[in-house]
Amino acid sequence: xxxxxxxxxxxxxxxxxxxxxxxxxxxxxxxxxxxxxxxxxxxxxxxxxxxxxxxxxxxxxxxxxxxxxxxxxxxxxxxxxxxxxxxxxxxxxxxxxxxxxxxxxxxxxxxxxxxxxxxxxxxxxxxxxxxxxxxxxxxxxxxxxxxxxxxxxxxxxxxxxxx
Amino acid sequence: xxxxxxxxxxxxxxxxxxxxxxxxxxxxxxxxxxxxxxxxxxxxxxxxxxxxxxxxxxxxxxxxxxxxxxxxxxxxxxxxxxxxxxxxxxxxxxxxxxxxxxxxxxxxxxxxxxxxxxxxxxxxxxxxxxxxxxxxxxxxxxxxxxxxxxxxxxxxxxxxxxx
DNA sequence: CTTGGAATGTCAACAAGGCTGACGTAATGT
DNA sequence: ACATTACGTCAGCCTTGTTGACATTCCAAG
Numbered sequence: 001x002x003x004x005x006x007x008x009x010x011x012x013x014x015x016x017x018x019x020x021x022x023x024x025x026x027x028x029x030x031x032x033x034x035x036x037x038x039x040x041x042x043x044x045x046x047x048x049x050x051x052x053x054x055x056x057x058x059x060x061x062x063x064x065x066x067x068x069x070x071x072x073x074x075x076x077x078x079x080x081x082x083x084x085x086x087x088x089x090x091x092x093x094x095x096x097x098x099x100x101x102x103x104x105x106x107x108x109x110x111x112x113x114x115x116x117x118x119x120x121x122x123x124x125x126x127x128x129x130x131x132x133x134x135x136x137x138x139x140x141x142x143x144x145x146x147x148x149x150x151x152x153x154x155x156x157x158x159x160x161x162x163x
Numbered sequence: 164x165x166x167x168x169x170x171x172x173x174x175x176x177x178x179x180x181x182x183x184x185x186x187x188x189x190x191x192x193x194x195x196x197x198x199x200x201x202x203x204x205x206x207x208x209x210x211x212x213x214x215x216x217x218x219x220x221x222x223x224x225x226x227x228x229x230x231x232x233x234x235x236x237x238x239x240x241x242x243x244x245x246x247x248x249x250x251x252x253x254x255x256x257x258x259x260x261x262x263x264x265x266x267x268x269x270x271x272x273x274x275x276x277x278x279x280x281x282x283x284x285x286x287x288x289x290x291x292x293x294x295x296x297x298x299x300x301x302x303x304x305x306x307x308x309x310x311x312x313x314x315x316x317x318x319x320x321x322x323x324x325x326x
Numbered sequence: 327c328t329t330g331g332a333a334t335g336t337c338a339a340c341a342a343g344g345c346t347g348a349c350g351t352a353a354t355g356t
Numbered sequence: 357a358c359a360t361t362a363c364g365t366c367a368g369c370c371t372t373g374t375t376g377a378c379a380t381t382c383c384a385a386g
Contacts, residue, residue: 024308129310140303145187147292
């Protein structure tokens with residue numbers, strides 16, 4: 001807080017400022033994943049399962065290709081995770097109606113329950129941080145996050161908001 | 164930008180807002196690591212090596228225990244990474260003067276050169292995002308990042324600034 | 327001076343979750 | 357008819373995390 005030079009300077013981008021931003025991202029990401037990670041340990045799932053559940057929950061009926069693009073992993077890697085989720089009855093894979101090659105992904109009741117549990121833990125973490133920082137800081141936070149994405153990622157990110 | 168409710172509302176913490184923050188962190192972290200990752204592929208190092216180099220560069224002479232606390236991994240995991248960096252002549256491990264059990268870590272010339280290369284790529288990324296977002300957004304960004312850390316992480320984070 | 331405990335290093339084994347390459351199958355589009 | 361697309365799967369590899377066990381070195385307290 002002592003040297004952020006909020007708005008009065010054009011020379012605020014010193015290497016030290018940037019370095020603090022980099023370290024901030026590193027530490028904050030740890031805090032960000034801590035809560036769901038704690039739930040995940042014990043049940044035999046990891047972050048990869050959490051991410052899949054999150055985005056399937058976010059866009060029910062999403063096909064595999066789209067989920068691959070969002071997660072940014074290979075289909076083999078996603079498939080391993082997805083298979084366990086399907087085998088365990090948390091995710092349902094339905095053959096597409098228009099295009100029968102596609103599989104559309106949905107959470108089952110159990111899947112939705114776990115997703116809710118994970119999501120609530122993470123939202124609680126996020127809510128506490130947002131409350132602490134205040135609405136104006138939050139607006140700035142989101143602006144910078146979006147600016148950090150490359151165009152392709154930003155496209156995916158904004159597409160999630162719009163449906 | 165359309166629905167952030169900058170400051171005029173107490174009810175800005177809808178689940179949808181929080182969810183967008185969560186997804187924003189996910190996508191932004193990808194953008195954040197993209198530039199150094201690209202340099203690292205080819206040379207046989209990974210993110211773990213980058214992180215070690217970064218924090219040794221930041222606090223030369225740091226002992227192993229402190230680096231372990233910062234990175235949040237086990238000593239066995241760090242040791243494997245550190246071993247390769249030392250063997251490759253990028254990091255030097257000196258026996259402590261006051262306490263000879265401790266090893267103090269320094270970058271060699273080669274280590275500093277690689278760290279600079281990685282760091283510059285990441286700072287360029289960060290600088291572009293900061294420029295795009297503007298100083299006020301950056302101030303907010305940093306406030307939220309800090310609020311997302313648990314007290315222990317925040318302590319480590321702020322200690323880095325103070326030396 | 328001896329001894330307990332702390333800091334460090336190392337060996338072994340393992341798991342999660344990335345990756346590539348190759349191949350099969352079904353459905354679609356040309 | 358044929359190439360392409362979407363998806364699944366097998367096999368194998370890498371990085372980076374984990375635990376447990378154990379040796380060494382050294383400081384500090386008794």
